[in-house]
Amino acid sequence: MDAHxxxxxxxxxxxxxxxxxxxxxxxxxxxxxxxxxxxxxxxPHPISTLWPPNALLLAALLLTPRRDWWxLLLAALPAHIAAELQSGVPTVMVLGWYASNCSExxxxxxxxxxxxxxxxxxxxxxDTGILLLTAALAAPVFSSFIDAALVRLIGWGTSxxxxxxxxxxxxxxxAGLMVVPLILAWAAWLAAGAGRMRxxxxxxxxxxxxxxxxxxxxxxxxxxNDAHTAPAVFYAPLPFLLWAAVRFGPIGVAxxxxxxxxxxxxxxxxxxxxxxxxxxxxxxREMQLFLIAASVPLLLLAVxxxxxxxxxxESRSQLTHLSRVAMLxxxxxxxxxxxxxxxxxILSNAQAAQHFLxxxxxxxxxxxxxxxxxxxxxxxAGDVIDRLRAMFKRGETRxxxxxxxxxxxxxxxxxxxDMTTRGIEVIPRLAASLPEISGDRIQLQQVILNLxxxxxxxxxxxxxxDRLLTVHTLATKGRVHINVVDRGPGFTVAPDILFxxxxxxKPQGLGLGLSISKSIVSAHGGxxxxxxxxxxxxxxxxxxxxLPRRP
Amino acid sequence: MSFAxxxxxxxDDDVLVLRSLDRLLQSAGFQVxxxxxxxxxxxxxxxxxxxxIVMDLSMPGLSGLELQQALFSTRDARPVVFISGQxxxxxxxxxxxxxxxxxxxxxxxxxxxxxxVRVALDKDRAAREHRADxxxxxARLSSLTPREREVLIGVVAGKLNKQIxxxxxxxxxxxxVHRARMMRKMGVDSVAELVRLWTLTQPPQA
Numbered sequence: 061m062d063a064h065x066x067x068x069x070x071x072x073x074x075x076x077x078x079x080x081x082x083x084x085x086x087x088x089x090x091x092x093x094x095x096x097x098x099x100x101x102x103x104p105h106p107i108s109t110l111w112p113p114n115a116l117l118l119a120a121l122l123l124t125p126r127r128d129w130w131x132l133l134l135a136a137l138p139a140h141i142a143a144e145l146q147s148g149v150p151t152v153m154v155l156g157w158y159a160s161n162c163s164e165x166x167x168x169x170x171x172x173x174x175x176x177x178x179x180x181x182x183x184x185x186x187d188t189g190i191l192l193l194t195a196a197l198a199a200p201v202f203s204s205f206i207d208a209a210l211v212r213l214i215g216w217g218t219s220x221x222x223x224x225x226x227x228x229x230x231x232x233x234x235a236g237l238m239v240v241p242l243i244l245a246w247a248a249w250l251a252a253g254a255g256r257m258r259x260x261x262x263x264x265x266x267x268x269x270x271x272x273x274x275x276x277x278x279x280x281x282x283x284x285n286d287a288h289t290a291p292a293v294f295y296a297p298l299p300f301l302l303w304a305a306v307r308f309g310p311i312g313v314a315x316x317x318x319x320x321x322x323x324x325x326x327x328x329x330x331x332x333x334x335x336x337x338x339x340x341x342x343x344x345r346e347m348q349l350f351l352i353a354a355s356v357p358l359l360l361l362a363v364x365x366x367x368x369x370x371x372x373x374e375s376r377s378q379l380t381h382l383s384r385v386a387m388l389x390x391x392x393x394x395x396x397x398x399x400x401x402x403x404x405x406i407l408s409n410a411q412a413a414q415h416f417l418x419x420x421x422x423x424x425x426x427x428x429x430x431x432x433x434x435x436x437x438x439x440x441a442g443d444v445i446d447r448l449r450a451m452f453k454r455g456e457t458r459x460x461x462x463x464x465x466x467x468x469x470x471x472x473x474x475x476x477x478d479m480t481t482r483g484i485e486v487i488p489r490l491a492a493s494l495p496e497i498s499g500d501r502i503q504l505q506q507v508i509l510n511l512x513x514x515x516x517x518x519x520x521x522x523x524x525x526d527r528l529l530t531v532h533t534l535a536t537k538g539r540v541h542i543n544v545v546d547r548g549p550g551f552t553v554a555p556d557i558l559f560x561x562x563x564x565x566k567p568q569g570l571g572l573g574l575s576i577s578k579s580i581v582s583a584h585g586g587x588x589x590x591x592x593x594x595x596x597x598x599x600x601x602x603x604x605x606x607l608p609r610r611p
Numbered sequence: 612m613s614f615a616x617x618x619x620x621x622x623d624d625d626v627l628v629l630r631s632l633d634r635l636l637q638s639a640g641f642q643v644x645x646x647x648x649x650x651x652x653x654x655x656x657x658x659x660x661x662x663x664i665v666m667d668l669s670m671p672g673l674s675g676l677e678l679q680q681a682l683f684s685t686r687d688a689r690p691v692v693f694i695s696g697q698x699x700x701x702x703x704x705x706x707x708x709x710x711x712x713x714x715x716x717x718x719x720x721x722x723x724x725x726x727x728v729r730v731a732l733d734k735d736r737a738a739r740e741h742r743a744d745x746x747x748x749x750a751r752l753s754s755l756t757p758r759e760r761e762v763l764i765g766v767v768a769g770k771l772n773k774q775i776x777x778x779x780x781x782x783x784x785x786x787x788v789h790r791a792r793m794m795r796k797m798g799v800d801s802v803a804e805l806v807r808l809w810t811l812t813q814p815p816q817a
Binding site (some may be wrong): 396397404406409411412436437524 | 634
């Protein structure tokens with residue numbers, strides 16, 4: 061065994077098993093959740109108004125493959141015992157509650173898995189609907205029966221069976237509503253690479269959450285002396301929740317709702333706020349119903365908005381892809397030419413080499429030159445195919461740091477054949493040094509290619525010497541510009557009309573190219589404008605935000 | 612090889628293709644001269660060039676057809692062999708109409724290219740010889756006096772000395788003297804020979 065394999069096997073042996081981190085997270089989360097649940101108890105009755113551990117366990121199960129579930133359930137046991145034993149409950153009852161808590165998580169997760177493949181998505185109404193029905197309804201209902209039965213069986217306390225079912229049901233349903241979407245939303249955000257937000261977004265989120273907390277504390281955690289509460293008080297958090305739904309989507313609402321719940325429960329537990337009745341049970345019930353009634357529609361609203369945005373995004377990406385493929389179809393003659401050139405060079409070089417070998421076998425220098433050129437030509441053909449394949453691919457939008465000059469050069473070589481056959485000379489005027497831009501390489505290439513092809517179309521009637529197309533790149537403060545300038549006849553209509561969908565001047569045109577180009581540039585936080593130049597011809601100006609220069 | 616001194620000029624904007632054609636034609640024994648831009652070629656070609664031109668149909672700046680026109684208008688009569696990435700029918704028809712020798716598609720077939728170049732060089736040589744003959748005849752024609760020229764036109768038209776004398780208003784004897792001098796200056800012994808030379812100088816009739 062050599063050193064490498066030894067190191068590798070040692071590393072493999074030392075690498076923690078896949079379930080270890082989730083299990084640890086579950087243990088810690090479960091313990092903290094249980095302590096929080098206990099703090100949310102309305103004294104003198106030991107009734108928790110919000111019991112997070114079960115929902116937390118359920119969410120953890122949803123995020124893990126089924127074969128690892130046992131590890132998570134096992135990890136919850138020490139946490140459960142550690143939390144419960146502090147409250148002086150008999151060991152049998154502690155274990156019984158562990159069993160019923162696990163049953164809730166298992167019922168919820170198994171039911172959900174039966175209807176939804178993989179982790180439920182919070183940008184799908186169907187997934188979220190099933191999530192609410194299983195995690196916030198079915199699981200608490202069924203496990204409450206088990207739980208109440210166990211309590212009666214062990215003989216802990218004096219409560220009536222149906223009271224126990226009731227109490228537990230609401231507390232766990234509320235927890236399911238608050239905790240499961242929260243964890244799933246943040247897990248999805250992390251899985252998507254924890255998308256970077258701009259500073260302004262962070263500020264907005266901070267304002268939203270502090271506003272929400274302030275309103276909730278004021279409405280639900282201030283001393284309430286009046287027997288009568290103005291109904292408007294209950295609507296006070298609504299603007300903030302709507303704000304979260306519209307501006308931050310499911311993750312915003314899934315985070316805002318628990319914040320509101322914690323503030324409300326804290327107030328109620330301390331005898332503050334509008335939820336005050338004769339008995340702690342009724343107080344808890346009223347508050348829980350209020351929170352549930354507020355949560356479900358807002359969560360569904362955010363999900364519906366997110367779903368619509370997702371569908372729009374998907375269809376836009378399909379349309380973008382289709383128009384890209386259509387454009388490549390138009391270019392196919394030029395691309396064939398582009399591949400034919402290196403093939404010609406390879407063939408003629410090889411045949412020349414045969415002649416040289418037959419007639420002047422001593423000349424090694426020329427043969428080596430020939431081979432060098434064959435390699436160059438072959439690589440060039442390979443590059444053409446690579447670029448083409450990338451353009452044809454229909455992929456997710458991928459954001460990366462890009463060099464505008466490189467984008468222009470790639471597009472120029474892709475269009476080279478087409479431009480040559482049309483007798484158009486493309487002149488690059490590229491800035492020596494540009495800050496990077498952030499975006500999807502293929503989509504931005506599509507935009508530049510579209511502009512170059514349009515410019516070429518516009519110049520088809522020009523005299524040979526005038527068929528010049530210039531592509532400029534330059535940087536101004538915080539911006540990168542890519543300008544495509546032609547010497548065609550310019551526009552006969554207002555430039556804005558060019559960008560409208562289905563407007564076209566070409567006999568075979570769909571009229572989608574420019575409108576898609578504009579939406580791509582807008583999605584990159586930039587602008588695409590068209591101007592008629594004074595000296596004749598048109599210019600299309602792309603402006604994109606620059607990334608900060610690397611130190 | 613008879614083409615050892617023949618000059619083939621290759622014009623293609625793609626340097627890799629240009630070099631490969633250069634090598635292929637050189638390996639077949641031709642003298643090759645290469646240009647990577649049509650404008651460069653137009654500027655740098657020598658006066659009274661000989662040989663033939665192999666050129667790409669589609670080049671930036673000036674297309675092959677436009678270059679062919681430019682050559683035509685500058686009386687550069689070298690035969691042209693076109694090579695093209697895609698054989699567009701209208702372009703090839705136009706090229707052939709304008710007198711191209713052949714229209715080959717890329718990747719170029721070696722035998723076809725060399726064959727076309729040989730045809731082109733043959734044609735160039737024949738045209739060159741033809742022009743040399745014409746020049747010689749024109750020189751002889753210009754050495755004639757106006758009267759001798761009038762006699763020549765009469766003879767070529769198949770007229771008898773008597774008829775010519777009558778038309779020119781002079782004696783038949785005088786015509787005979789002019790005619791003999793004219794035949795000597797033109798370097799011919801028979802009327803048939805004279806007629807052949809005369810027709811060579813005339814523009815072909817449609």
